[in-house]
Amino acid sequence: MIRKFLRAAIGISVLIAVWQVAVTTGGFNPQLFPPPQKVLSGIHELIVTDMLWDSIVQSMLRFFSGYLSAVVLGMALGMYFGYFKGAWQFANPVAQILRPISPIAWLPFVVLWFGIGDIPAIVIVFIAAFFPVLLNTVSSVSKIDPTYFKLAKNFGLSRLDTFTKIIFPAAFPYIASGLHIAIGTAWVFIVAGEMVGAQSGLGFLIVDTRNNLRIDLLMSTMLIIGLLGLMLDGMVVYLERLIYKKWGAVSG
Amino acid sequence: MYVTVENVSKTYPHHGATFHALNDISLEFERGEFICLLGPSGCGKSTLLNLLAGFERPTLGRVTIDGVVVEAPSPKYVTIFQNYNLLPWRTVQKNVELGLESGNLSKKERQERATRYLDLVGLKAFAKNHPQQLSGGMRQRVAFAGALAVEPEIIFMDEPFGALDALTRMEMQDEFLKLQKQQGTTIVFVTHDIEEAVFLADKVVVMTPNPGKIKRVISVNIGEVRDRTSPDFLAIRDRIFGEFELKQKDRTEYFI
Numbered sequence: 001m002i003r004k005f006l007r008a009a010i011g012i013s014v015l016i017a018v019w020q021v022a023v024t025t026g027g028f029n030p031q032l033f034p035p036p037q038k039v040l041s042g043i044h045e046l047i048v049t050d051m052l053w054d055s056i057v058q059s060m061l062r063f064f065s066g067y068l069s070a071v072v073l074g075m076a077l078g079m080y081f082g083y084f085k086g087a088w089q090f091a092n093p094v095a096q097i098l099r100p101i102s103p104i105a106w107l108p109f110v111v112l113w114f115g116i117g118d119i120p121a122i123v124i125v126f127i128a129a130f131f132p133v134l135l136n137t138v139s140s141v142s143k144i145d146p147t148y149f150k151l152a153k154n155f156g157l158s159r160l161d162t163f164t165k166i167i168f169p170a171a172f173p174y175i176a177s178g179l180h181i182a183i184g185t186a187w188v189f190i191v192a193g194e195m196v197g198a199q200s201g202l203g204f205l206i207v208d209t210r211n212n213l214r215i216d217l218l219m220s221t222m223l224i225i226g227l228l229g230l231m232l233d234g235m236v237v238y239l240e241r242l243i244y245k246k247w248g249a250v251s252g
Numbered sequence: 253m254y255v256t257v258e259n260v261s262k263t264y265p266h267h268g269a270t271f272h273a274l275n276d277i278s279l280e281f282e283r284g285e286f287i288c289l290l291g292p293s294g295c296g297k298s299t300l301l302n303l304l305a306g307f308e309r310p311t312l313g314r315v316t317i318d319g320v321v322v323e324a325p326s327p328k329y330v331t332i333f334q335n336y337n338l339l340p341w342r343t344v345q346k347n348v349e350l351g352l353e354s355g356n357l358s359k360k361e362r363q364e365r366a367t368r369y370l371d372l373v374g375l376k377a378f379a380k381n382h383p384q385q386l387s388g389g390m391r392q393r394v395a396f397a398g399a400l401a402v403e404p405e406i407i408f409m410d411e412p413f414g415a416l417d418a419l420t421r422m423e424m425q426d427e428f429l430k431l432q433k434q435q436g437t438t439i440v441f442v443t444h445d446i447e448e449a450v451f452l453a454d455k456v457v458v459m460t461p462n463p464g465k466i467k468r469v470i471s472v473n474i475g476e477v478r479d480r481t482s483p484d485f486l487a488i489r490d491r492i493f494g495e496f497e498l499k500q501k502d503r504t505e506y507f508i
Contacts, residue, residue, distance in 0.1 A: 154305070161354065170341075
């Protein structure tokens, strides 16, 4: 454990050192390529001016609206299509065509429809998260041991009970890995969504700092986005562990 | 007769041809009997069990239980599958309650019933554990408690002891037979183990493959307390070995 942290610390230190050396020996314009301590004091500036906190709250609200609605809808549809395989043969081609379209390609369309505001970023996050959750859920349900379905039939469980008591818990450990993939992807796209479609949030902060030629603040914002992404990932890993603990042997 | 199988055939399409899993078989037995379906793989014993339990329908012929044609599974006839029926995300107690949740028992009645049957199989102390914390034999007992808790008329079992080691397996057979006699449940039990069949069954249904059919039904009339080494036990075991043509013919040559 200590060794792991030590190695992480060394890796980050090397990055900062290389950065510092590049700044001092490279002869770049410090306005365009600020040194590490400038970026750190940038974070401090963002905090004291309240810009950072407001942006984080805005982005998180949009992120979780988009992500959670994608999770709920993706899991519900995924369980339906995973169970009714005939219906999936209709829906699968549609999903396969829509899935490779980058969420960013939807942006102009969404902005024209809904205008600048919360909606574009939420929609982008939704699109980014929806397909991994949907496809992962469908395949999770088809991986369920058929004995479970026989058991449900034998005990005369209603269809609703079969979904809530058998299919959902049996598939959940696999679905959870889809949720994990989706949270990372969705976080990548919240920034794009806010850069184009919003007047607040971390993505907007990126555009705003660039327009003011405050490259130090721009890099501070990038760093914060990275750290928040890491935090979200850690949160999911923690939740996954809790689930695997409860589900035990089924994860194998 | 309580259960009848009348001229049942079951075929599946297989690479363009027709595979005869069961070919024109008939069988009947009474309430409270312990029936073992015995045979090598491919003899259709699991198919027959699935037809009896209502998971599949015969291609020809019909299966009746208590005078009614079997068309779908019912909580009146519970199946215990090879991998124990247990849901790993539920506690032992909750697993035993599963079969009761579709009925009209109150939460309290469900809990009491589950506790009673867990006590019967000697696992009341493990009610709060998860199945993966138990040994194979204990899991099998939980599955059995779950089936008994529904208070079914018949329990179907598909090689339930197949995954257990030899000693645990014999222990389970002893315990299981005791419980069955005590509860009076009708049991249909699939196995490919001749000794297991002779030890447990009132009637051993000897099945052979290609196509699956019943070769003979052998009654095991050696009383309820069975000794795996007694002469009458061995005699029946020998007879079944003979049915499968596994006994060496006597090749002694005599000279005068």
